[in-house]
Amino acid sequence: MMKKAAAAILALAVTTGMFAGCYGGGSSTSSGEESHASSEGNTEGKIDTSKEVNLVMYLYGSEGVANQSILKELNSKLKEKINATLEIKYIDWGNISTKYPLLWASGEEFDMSYVASNASVPYATLAKQDVLADITDMLDKYAPTLKTAINDSAWNSMKVGGRIYGVPSTYSEFTAYGFVTRKDILEKAGLEKVSSIEDMEKYMDAALSAGFVPLNGSSNLAMDLYRMFIATTSDWLDAPGIPESEMYLAFSASNGGKIFHPAFTDEFEKFAAKMAQWSEKGYWSKDVLSAAQDDKDNFYNGLSAAYITHQPDWTGSYGLQLQKGLDVETEFYTFAEANNKIVKKMGCENATGISVNSKYPERCLMLIEQLMTDKECYDLFQYGIEGVQYKIVDGKITKPDGFDEKTQGGGFAGWALRTDALNIPSVTEDPRRYTLNEAWNKVAIDNPFVGFSFDNKNVSAELSSIANVDSQLGIQILLGKTSDAADSVSKYREQLKTAGVDTVVDEVNKQYEAFKAQ
Amino acid sequence: MVKIKSALKSFAREICRNKILFLMILPALIYFIIFAYIPMPGAYVAFVDYHLNKGIFRSEFVGLKNFEFLTKTGELWRITKNTFLYNSVFILLGNLVQVFMAIMISEIACRWFKKLSQSVILLPYFISMVIVGFFAYNIFNYNNGFLNSLLVSLGFEKHDFYADQEIWKYIIVFFKIWSSTGYGMIIYLAVITGIDEEIYEAAALDGALRFQRILYITLPMLKSTVILLILFGLGGILKGNFDLFYNLIGNNSVLYSQTDIIDTFVFRSLVGSFNFSQGAAVGFYQSIFGLVLILTVNAIVKKIEPDNALF
Structure with missing residues (x-):
């Protein structure tokens, strides 16, 4: 009898994991509404910062x-200026897709977070589901410098239902996709530079005869080719509706x-035929x-003759190229330029x-203002302590001599x-x-969709099928x-129809019309 | 009233008598209460349009809308079938191999060789499926995979394994058995070592050969454990081995018709969008299916072998 019991307990222990897995969904009820109270009632002219937060x-x-040491330095400045200190918590790169949604769903008390229109919970969703504080009316009083430092179009892009729920970055970046090439193969192909799809073919043929696999990628290459297709075809622009990680919708004026x-x-159809041909080749x-x-x-690593990415990624990989010792110049063909x-x-x-769970939204805003406008x-915040994490040579950020990554490395993902x-x-960026x-x-x-956020509530089943x-x-x-x-x-068209692509396209157009009519 | 009182009384006496045994089972009980029973009402999230600030129970009730995406393209049948068949093979073949290995190992007389082979069989269990995926790629890839290099050097044509739908079901089953045999085997070994030596000695005296002893003593003694483990396995029959399938097949959609299981299907459908409710809906479907299946099979077992039924 004991033996049987022992075996059963052992077996139980083994299978426990299997059963426990089913209830992973988590049951968390957030209690956001109670702490909705912001300090809007405070109408006195002077801002009260007597309480340290x-x-x-x-x-x-x-x-x-x-x-920690960078933060300590930063906090001594912040305390002096606005009597507040900053504490950073981290969501590890590998866990973003799971931890980031949980951060908002758990009702945890924190003050600020990175938000983005393409995060795993998009900014507009956060705003619509009342987990972000409405800062529209707080800007004038608590962050006047910030309000003027950021231009109106950037503020407009943050509007959801006419209200602002976050502070945008004003760092100019153009995430235009393009084709990265090597100078030596360009010469072999007899090309000055690549400036069309035909040139790309010539380049890749030359790469093939030089013994390279021209685009030696993984399945991610599929979406890169799709972006190439949209960007090189007439006046098509990326449109919202279907997530960017899939074959998204397009807009044509x-x-x-x-x-x-x-x-x-x-x-x-033509594009599909071309891709079949490329694969064949x-x-x-x-x-x-x-x-x-x-x-x-x-x-x-010298194993592919080209790759497809966006401009900031290409120019930002200059440091990687130096590190890998790839001794050849690279060129970039921007798909959308022509x-x-x-x-x-x-x-x-x-x-x-x-x-919304923050007790001091107005102090948060003041802190953001400091981080974005105070030199x-x-x-x-961006570079660390001068002389330790960075020094400036010829107007460019570089690592100081004797910098030791093991004891002095660090910094924040504060883009x-x-x-x-x-x-x-920075010296690790291609100056181009x-x-x-x-x-x-x-x-x-201008992006025609500035300020427009698609609400996919009515078509979520269709989107999953697509x-x-x-x-x-x-x-x-x-x-x-x-x-x-x-x-x-x-x-493919048939399957898209069955999945309900028409419903999605109609819904996006309907919402977009309504948005334009506002 | 009196009945309840006396029942409570006898239960209390039972606890008093077997204090230590109940204490030993306590951690498992607490575990299940915290991680299985308390979160159970949360399954309701599968039926609402989840709203971040309102939480699960105050979000709008939408009925079966979250299940729609499973049926929309008519793939529910295919992925359910695939998951069911794969797991059936894993459970049945897996247990068979485990029993076989356990008996072989228990019959080995040389002590160090016994320990060594047991460890070698157990080791794959601790290798991450990500690594296994890399193994597989290096064995099967077209350009410089191990198998293709071998084929070429033997004078055969290269074979494009990653476009061949037929072979992957065998490869997947192979890797699953390879990785899980050692761990499952331990349970059977434990049962075998628990069998009374005297029975074997008596059988030997009566002239039973080694093979006969295995057939007439070891195997019947293992029967109840086999049934128990298979019943446990059935509960999770729609819970796929996501890491195994995802790392071996990944985004290679050419192979999906044979290798797509519920978990990989759901991962692909929902990875681009944030939707707790649709994810929970799938978990709910899998659990209900498992529950119905385990109740049915248990009922059948009860009819045939009442002693071996779970409840």
Whole structure:
């Protein structure tokens, strides 16, 4: 009898994990509404900062060894100026997709957090579900400098239902996608630079004969090719509705200003045929769908002749290239440049929000103002302590001599608080970032969707089904993995229809019309 | 009233008598209360339109809307079937191999060899599936995979394993058995070592050969444990081995028709959007399915072998 019992207990212990797994959903009821009270009632002219407060901010990343000492330095400044101290909590890179939603769902008491329109819980969702403090009426009183330092279009991009729930970054970035090439193969191909899809083909043919796999990537390559397709086709722009990680919708002003799904166009058929041809030619490896290394890693290790990414990633990888010792110059072909479609970044793509659970929203706002407009605080927060984490040589940030990563390394993922006014270029960035940014600043067009946020409440089932279609047939078409391109396009269209793509497109257009009519 | 009182009384006496045994089971009880019973009402999240600030119980009730995405493209049947079949094979073949291995090891007389082989079989259990995915890629990839290099050097054509739908079900089952055998085997070994030596000695005296002793003593003694473990396994039959499938197949959609299980399907559908409710809806479906299945099978076991039924 005892033996049987012992065996049963052992067995129980083994299977416990299996059963426990089912209830992972978590049951947390937030109690946000009670702490809704902000200090709006305080109408006296002078701001009362007599009470010292400690404010908690959530950022991505993990704590570097020197973070505490940087923070100590920063806090002595902040305490002097606004009688507040900052405490940073971290969401580790690997856990963002799970911890970030839980941060908001758990009703945890914290003060500020990184928010973004493409975070795992988008900014607009947070604002609509009342977990962010409405700061519209607080700006004039508590952060007048900040209010003027950030231009109106950036503030407008933060508006949800006409109200502002976060402070946008004003750091100019153009996340325009492009094709990164090597100088030596460009010469082999007899090209000055790549400036069209045809040039890309010439370049990749030359790369093939030089023994390279031209785009030696993983399945991520599929979405890069899709971005290339949208960016190089007439006046199409990225549109909201379907998440960016899938085959998203497009917008065309010449097409009556409507949002549509690109898969239902003739251009898509041609593109699918082209991708099948590229795959056939061996522009990417045969088992690209299962490959683990992406094209960028392979490029800097000399295993891929090109890769597709956006401009800040390319220019920001200059340091990586130096580190890897890839001794060849790189060039960049911007897909959207030829059709004049470089789009200005919206502020809400990187911003800082204040939690409704914060007891001191007004003090948070003052702190954000300090971090974004005060030179001393800005430098400490973005770069660390001068002479320890960085020094400035020829107007560029570089590591001081004798810098030891093990004892002095650190810093914060504070991109959401960067501003053009106070930014200092870094030696690990390709200087072409700034020349390109300057050139694009002149020609860049406004995003037609500034201030528009799509509410997917009514179409969530459709979106999940579409995601699934995209991950199967969609990805296969993009990487030319189907036996008959034309046939699979018509199949893909059929599947999209069954998944309810029309409902989604109608809903987006309806909401967008309503938004424009406002 | 009197009945309840006397029942309570006898229960209290039972506790008093077996204090130590109840104390030993206490941690497991607490574990299940905290991690299984208290969160159970949270399953309600599968039926609401989850609102961050309102929480689970004050969000709007939407009925079965969160389940819609599973049926929308008509894939529910395919993924349910795949999950069910894969797990059936894992449970049945897995237990078979475990019993077989446990008997083999228990029959080894040489002590150090016994320990060594047991450790070697157990080791794969501790290897992360991410690493296993890399193993597989290095064995099967087209350009310079181990198998393809071997094929070429033997004068055969290269084979594109990552486009071949047929073979992956075997590869997956192989890796699953490879990684789980050692761990499951321990339970059977424990039961075998618990079998009274005298029975074997008596059988030997009567002239039973080693094979006969296994067939007529060890196997029947293991029967109740096998049934118990299979019943436990059935409860989770729709819970896929996400890490195994995701790391071996990943985004390779060419292979999905044979390798897609509920968990990978849900991961792909929801990874781009934030939706607790749809995720919970799937968990709810899997649990209900498991519950119904385990009740049915238990009822059948009860009919045939009343002693071995779970409850």
